[in-house]
Amino acid sequence: MNYIILVVFLGGALLTFFAGKINNVLQDILFLASILVPASLFFAYVHAGNIFNLTLGGIHLSLGINAMSWLFALIVLGLGSMAAFYSVSFMKGKERRGYFYFNFILTIMAMTGILMSRDLVSFFIFWEIMTWSSYLMTVYNGKDVQTVGIKYFVFSAIGAYAMLMAIVVIHSINGSFMIEDLVRSFPEMPVNMQILIPVLLLTGFGVKAAIMPLHVWAPGAYSNAPMAYTSIFSGALSKMGIYGMVIVMVSLLSYVPEGYWFREVIAWMGGITAVIGTLWAIKQDDAKKLLAYSSIAQLGYIIVGIGIGTPLAMMAGLFLAVVHALFKGTLFLAVGAIERQTGTSNFREVTGLIRKMPWTFVASLISIISLAGIPPMGGFVGKWMLYESLLTSNHYLLVIVIFFSSTAAFLYCYKFLFGFFLGQEEKEWANVKEAPVLMVVPMLILSFFSFLLGTYPGIILKPIDAGMQYLGYGITQNHLWQTSVIFNTWGNQVVLQPLLYSIIAIFLFFLIFLTIKSFKQTRYVTTKDISSSGEVPKEHENLTFSVDFMQPFMRAVEPVMRRQIDKYYTGLANGLEALFDFMRKIYTGNGQTYAIYVIVFVVILLLFKDILF
Amino acid sequence: MINDKNSQKIVDFISNWARKHSIWVLGYGTGCGAIEIPPTMTSRYDAERLGIRGAATPRQADVLLITGYLTTKTLKRVIRVYEQMQDPKYVVGFGSCTINGGMYYDSYNTINVLDKYLPVDVYINGCMPRPEAVLSGFGKLQQLIGEGKANGATKYKENLEWYRANQKKVIPNWVMPEYNW
Amino acid sequence: MVGTPVLFIVIPLLAAFLIPLLGMLWKELVRIVPGLVLAYMLVLSVNLLNHVLIYGPIVEVIAGWRPPLGINLVFSAFSGFLVTLVVFMGLLIWVYSYRFKRNVDFEPAKKYFLLLMMLITGSVGIILTGDIFNMFVFIEITGISGYALTAFYTGRDSAEASFKYLMLGSIASTFLLLAIMIIYSQVGTLNMADIASKMHTIKPVYKIISFIFFITAIGIEAEIFPLNGWAPDAYTEAPGPVGAAFAGIVVKASVYAIVRYVYTIFDLSGAYDFLILIGLITLIMAETAAIRQERLKRMLAYSSIGQMGLVMVAFGMGTEEGVFAALFMILNHAIIKSLLFFSGSYLVYNSKHKYIKEVNGMSKYLPITSLLFALGAFAIVGLPPFAGFWSKLSMLTAAADSNMLFIIALVLIVSVVELVYYLRVVNRIYFFNKEEKTEPKKPTFNALIVMITLGALILVIGFYPDAITGILHKASADLMDKGQYIHDVLSLNK
C-alpha cells in the first residue's frame, strides 16, 4: 500500500499537469482527487505493520510508517487537503496552473514519502524532491528568483548536503542505510562520529526548520510562494525538519553522554530563533513577511520543546507543531484570500476589511489568538506545556527568553489583525467582496480545529502519546494529560473545560449586553465618524496608523536589530563570488600562458615527485 | 415591572443623581475664557470635588464647555463635536461672547448668539467669568440635571431643521455626516 | 562471437575516408552514412558487451602479431562499456547534428562528418587499444580532428580556440612520446599488459618521470586543472554538438587512458592520492570559475571540467566502489552534459555572443528545450530522483567508505556552487523576460528526438538505476582486476 500511495500521488501530479491542456475544470477535479485519494488511502490502509521493501541501485530501500510519522502525516495530509480545496479557488484564472498543481502534489508526495521512509536514502530522495518542488513554488511568481529563490535553494542544498554527508558516513560505519540500524548502532560509534553525525543531520533539518543561523531563507521564500502553498510550506513542510530533529534528538542523542549538550544548544538556538523571528516580524509591513518571520519564531518554540526533550517538553513541541500547522496554515490562507480579493498584502495599502471579509476575519482572529497562545485556543495548551516543561526541567533563563518572544508576539499579532481588518475603511476598498466559499471554508475548518484543541487537546495528544511511546517515552496519558486536562510534572494542572465554559458564559453575557440594539439606542457609525478634534476626515486623509506601527518598540530594541545575520551571509556570498571571479583570471586567454602552465605543472611534479609518489 | 412608571421614576432619579454628580467636561477652549478653566480645576477651586472632571473625547463627555467666542470657522468643529457626544449631553456657554457676542459683537467672523446654533443649557456670564462664577454655573447645571430639566439635546433633536438652517447660514460649504440621533 | 573489436576502428575510419567519395555519388549520403555506421557500431558494441559480460573479455590481435610484439585490442567489460557509451553518444550527436544548421551546404557537412567519424575512431581506439604507442596515435587522431572541429565555424574566435587547443595538444604529444620512450627504453615493450607485468623491474625514478609525463600529456586532453586552458575556449567556440562530443566522447576516452595508466600499467601507490588531489583542484577551480561566466557554453565547459575532476576524485579512491561511482558519473555526465549542450545551443542559437542573459524568457518560445535544459541542470547537480543523484550518492558512499570526510565536505560545498550557477540559468530561462530581439530557433525534429531521448534516459536511470548498475559493477570489477587483464592479454602467446 505504501508505494501505491506515492505512485498515485506521482501519477496524479502528471495527469493534473497535462489535464490543464484539455480542460481547467477537469484539472481541478484531478488535482483534488490526486490529493484526497492518496490521503484517504493513507488513513484507511496504512498501518505501522506494513512495510514495503525495494532494492534500487544496490541500495535497500524500505517504506513504512510508525506512530510518530503517522502524527506528522496527519499534519501534512490534513493541511494539504485543506490547502488543496483552497487552491482550486485560489488558482482560478491564474496562469501556470499546471505548474502550481504539479509541484503542490509533488510536495505532498515528497512529504508523505519522507514520513514513510525507513531508510536514509529514500528519506534523502524524498527530502530533495520536496526541496526542489518547493523551490519551484517559491519562484512561482517569477519575483526575486535570483535572490530569494537561490537563497532558499542554496540553504536547502547546504542542509541537504550536510545530511547526505551524514548519511554516507553512517553507511561507512554501519554498512546499512536503515534508520533502525543507525539508532541501534549509534551508542557504539566512536565519539567523534557521535558528534559529527548529529551536527550534520541537525544542520540538514535545521535549515528546513529555519533554526537561527540558518533561517535567513525563510522570510523571502515563505512570502514569495503563492499563499495557498505557503500555508503548507510553513505549516507542514517546515515540520519535516522538526520530524527529523525529533528522530535525531530522541533516538540518537538520548543514548549518548554528549546528547545533553546538544539538546541544550539546540534548545537555546530555538529560543534565540524565537526572539529574532518575533522582533523581525514586528518590523514587517508586508503580511506575508510578517507571517514568515512569525513562522520562524513559532518553529523556534517547537525546537525548544524538542530540544529539551523531557516528556512534557516533547509533547509540547509536537503539540505546538500540530497547532502551528493549523493556525499558521489558516493565516497564510487568509492572507492569500486578502491578496486575491484586493491585490495586495501590504498593511500600508489595505485596511478596514472586517466588514467586507467577515469570515476571513473570524478565521484570522481565532488563529491569531491561538498564535498568541491565549486561552481558550490550541496555542495556549502548547505554550502552557512548553513553559511548564521548561520550568520543571530547570531552564529558567530559557523560559524568560521564550516568554519575551511570545509576549512580543502580541505586537505583530495585533499588527496583522489591525493592518488588514481594522482601522479606517477606505473608499478604495469599498467594493471588496468576501473570498469564495471554497477558500473560506478550509480556513474556518482549520481555525475551528485550533479552537477545539484549546479545550480538548486530548484529541491530538493521543496520537502524540502514541508517537512518543514509539520513540521510547513512557505512557503520558493520565499523568501529563487527559482529554481536557493538562498536568505538569509537579502535579499542577489546568482544567480546560470549565474554563472554556466560564469564558463563553462571560463573553456571551457581555456581548449581548453590548450588542443588543434596542437597549441604549446602540447604533453603528462609519469609521469616518471619529472624534478627531471636531474635524470631518476627508476621504483622502490617511487615518490608518498601521505603518511604522511599532516604532517606539523598535526604538527600544534597536541595538538588537542592528545586526542581521542575513547581511553576513550576503557579504560572505559576495566575497566568495568576487574571489571566484578573481580566481578565474588564471585563464588569461593567452595560449602561450597555458603552455607555460603545462611546463610549470611538469616542473612542479618533477620537483615534488618524492612527496607525491 | 421594568416598564412600570414608578420604577421608571426611581431609575430616572438614580440616573439623574449620578449624572448630576459626575460631569465630564469637554472644554472647547479656543476663546480667551479657557484661561479660567485651569484655576477652576486645580487646587484653589478644585472642581473635581463636585465630580466635575475633564473628558478626553466627545464620546466620553457629558458637557460641552464653549469658552468664549466662536468664529465661523470653529463653529463647524463645535457642531461636529456636539453631535458626536452621547446622550444625555449638555452645553454650557461660557462668557459673554457666547451670549451676545460680547466684545466681538460686531466682528465679521464670530457668531453672536450661540443658542441659535447649539442648544445651550446654562450660560455663565462675565468677561471673563471668574472660577466662582464657573462653579456656580455648573451648580446650576447640576441642579437642572437633577431635576431632569437640562434637555437641550432633546430640543436640538426636535428643532434640528431650524438649527441646521442657522448653521448652514454661517458655514458656507456644508460637508458633514447626517445627524440622526 | 558476433563481431570483433577491430571493426570499431576499421569501420569508422573507412567510413570517414569514404564519405567524400560517397558524397560524389549522392550528396545526402554524406549525412546518412555516418549514422548507419554508428548505428551498426552501436549494435555491435551492445552485442559484444553482452557477450563480454557473460564470457569475459575479448582480446583481438591485429595482423597476427601476438602480444607483446603486435598491437592488440581489448574489449573487456570496462572498455566495452566505455566504447558503447562513446558510440551511443556518437550516434546521438549524429542524429542531433543531422541538419543542425540547415544552411550548411555540402562541403562543410562533408568535412564535419568526416572529422566527427575521425574523432569517434580516435576515441574508440584510445579505449580499445592495448598498446601505448597505438594509444598515442589514436590520441593524435582525436586531437587533430578535434582541432579541426573546433575551428569548424570560420569565425574569428574559433580559430583562436583551435590554435590554443593545438598548441597544448602538440605539447601533450611531445610529453606522451617522451613518456612512451622512457617506458620503452626500460622494459623494451609497448604492450600495456606486458609493461604492467614488468613494471616492478623499472627503476622508480624512471617510473615516476614517465608517469608524470603521461599524466601531463593525457591530462591536457582530460582537462585537469592547470592543463585545461584550451578546454573552455574550445567548448565555447566549437559547434554545439561538438561541445557535446568533447564532453561525452573525447574526455571520456582521455579519462580512460589516465585510469588505465594508473590502475593497470603503473603500480605507483601515490598515483591514487595524486588523482584525488588533482581532481579536487580541478573540481574547485572549474566550478568556481563557472559561477560568474557570461557565456552559456563557457559555463557548461567549466562545469564539464569540474565534473571530470569529480570523476578523477572517484577514480582516485582506488576502491571498487570508487570506480563504480566514477563510471556511473562518467555515464551520467555524458548523458546529462550532452543534453545541456544540445538544449543550451538551441537556447542561444541565434545570438551572436551566446551570453547567458540571452536565454531570458526562452521558456515561452522553446518550452520543451527549456524543460529539458532544466531537467539536465537539476540532474547534473545531483537532485533526486534524477540520474545524477545516484552517481553522486555512490561517489560519496565510496568516499565515506574510504574515510575521506574532508573530501566529501569539499565536494559537497563545491556542489552548492554548481547548484547556484545552474539555477541562475534555469531561473533566467523561466522567470525572466526576453529582452533581445534575436529570433529563437525551434529545434529541428531530430534534435528534439535526441534531447527527449537523453531526458528520458535521465529519468529512467533516476527512477530505476538498476538498469545500469549491473554493467557498471562488472566494469569496475574488471578494471580493478589488474592480474586478470595481464593474463588475458599475455595468455594469447601460449
Next chain:
Amino acid sequence: MNNTYFDLLDYMIYGTAILIILIGLYGALVKKSLIKIVIGLSVVDSGVNLLIVAIGYLKGGTAPIFSPGYLANPIKMVDPVPQALVLTAIVIGFGVTAVALALVIRLYRHHGTLNIDEIKDLKW
C-alpha cells in the same frame, strides 16, 4: 675499449636531443609570433624524434632489415621499433604543423596580427 668515448657520444646525442627540445620549447613559450611558436613546436617534435631514435640506437648495430642470413649469423641490429615510431610521429607532427599553419593564416586574416598577446578574445 675506450668505452668512455662512446658513452660520451651517447650522452651527446641525448644531450643534443634535449637541447633541441628546450630550444623548441623556448621558441614556443617565449616568442610572441605565431609562426615562431609553430616553428618552436616543430623543433620540439624534431628533438623528441631524435631522442627516440637515440634510445633505439645500438652501438655498432646495423639497419633493422630482416635479411635471409640473419638467423644464421645474428649480428647486432638497432631496435626497429623506435624507428617505426619516429616515422609515425613525424607524420603526425607534419599533420599538426599543417593544421597549425592553416590556423595561423586564419588568425592573421581575422586579427591582422601574429602577436599571440593580442589574440586573446576568449578568456576567463
Next chain:
Amino acid sequence: MNELWFDIMGAIVTVIVAFVVGITYMGLSRKITARVQNRKGPPFYQNFIDALKLASKTSAIHHGFMQHVGPAFMMITSIMSVLIIPVLRGNAWFVNLNFHGDLIFILYIMVFGPLGMALGAGQTGNPNSAIGVTRGLSQMVGFEIPWVMALVALMMQYHTTSIVDLMNVQIQSGMWLMFSSPFAFIAAVMAMLGMFRYSPFDIVGAPQELASGPMSENGGKYLFTLMSSGSIFAFAKLTLYVDLFMGGAGNLVELVIKTFALYLIPMLYGVTSPRYRTEQSIRWFWGWPTFFGFLAIIYAVVF
C-alpha cells in the same frame, strides 16, 4: 446541579466584591492624588457615580462588531482572573476556579484583555486608539519581563506553578514570600508599576496626546464595561500579588488592607512622576527591574 448554582453564586459574589473594592480603590486613588496636589478631591465613591452615569447614558455608538467584542474580551480577562486567583484563603465561597488554572494560565489570560481591547480600539478607526494600543502592547512587553522573572523565580524555588500552593508555602513556613524572596518581590513590584499604568507609565491613555488612547471612541456602556472590568482587573492583580508575596488573606478586611497597601505603591509613585516616552518606559523595565529579576532567579537557584 446544586453545586453548580452554588459555584455560580460564589462567582457572582466574587465578581461583585472585586468590582466594589476595585472601583473604591480607583476613587481613593483620585482622592489621594487630590490630597497630594493640595486639593480636596472627589469623594471616595466618585467612581461609582461615574460608572453609574456611564451606565445610564441613553445612547451608544459603535464602529463595528469588534467594538462589542473588545470590551467583552476585557471582561473575560478580568472576571476569569478574579475567579482563578484565590481571593480568600480557605474560603468555600470564593473557591471558584482556583484549582482549574495556574500561574501560567493567569499570565496568558491576563493578556487576553489588552489584546481584545486593542482589537476593539482598532475597529474604531481612530488613529489615537491605534497609537495608544501600540504603546500599551509595547509597554506590556517591557514589564512582562521582570514580572515573569519574578514568577519564574518563585515557581522554581517552590516547585509549583499553582497559586494556592504558593500561598500554602507561606502559611507553612510562616514567612511571606516578600521577605523570603525579596528580589522577586522587588522585581514584581517594579513590574506592577507598569501594570497599573499610573504615571510615569501612563503612556497608553496619555490624555494630553492621545485623548485617552484606546478608549477614545468608547462612551456610555462601552466605557462602563471597560471601567468596571478595569476595576475588577485591578483588584485581581492586587489579590494576585497579595497571594504570591503576602501570604494571601484570611478574611476580607485583611485582604483589603494588604491590597490597599500594595496599591499605594504605584499610586504614590505615580503622583510624583512625570510621564515617560514609550521606549524610555520599555528600557526602564529592562533595566533595574530585570536586574532584580535576574537576582531573584539566581537567589531561587542558589537557595
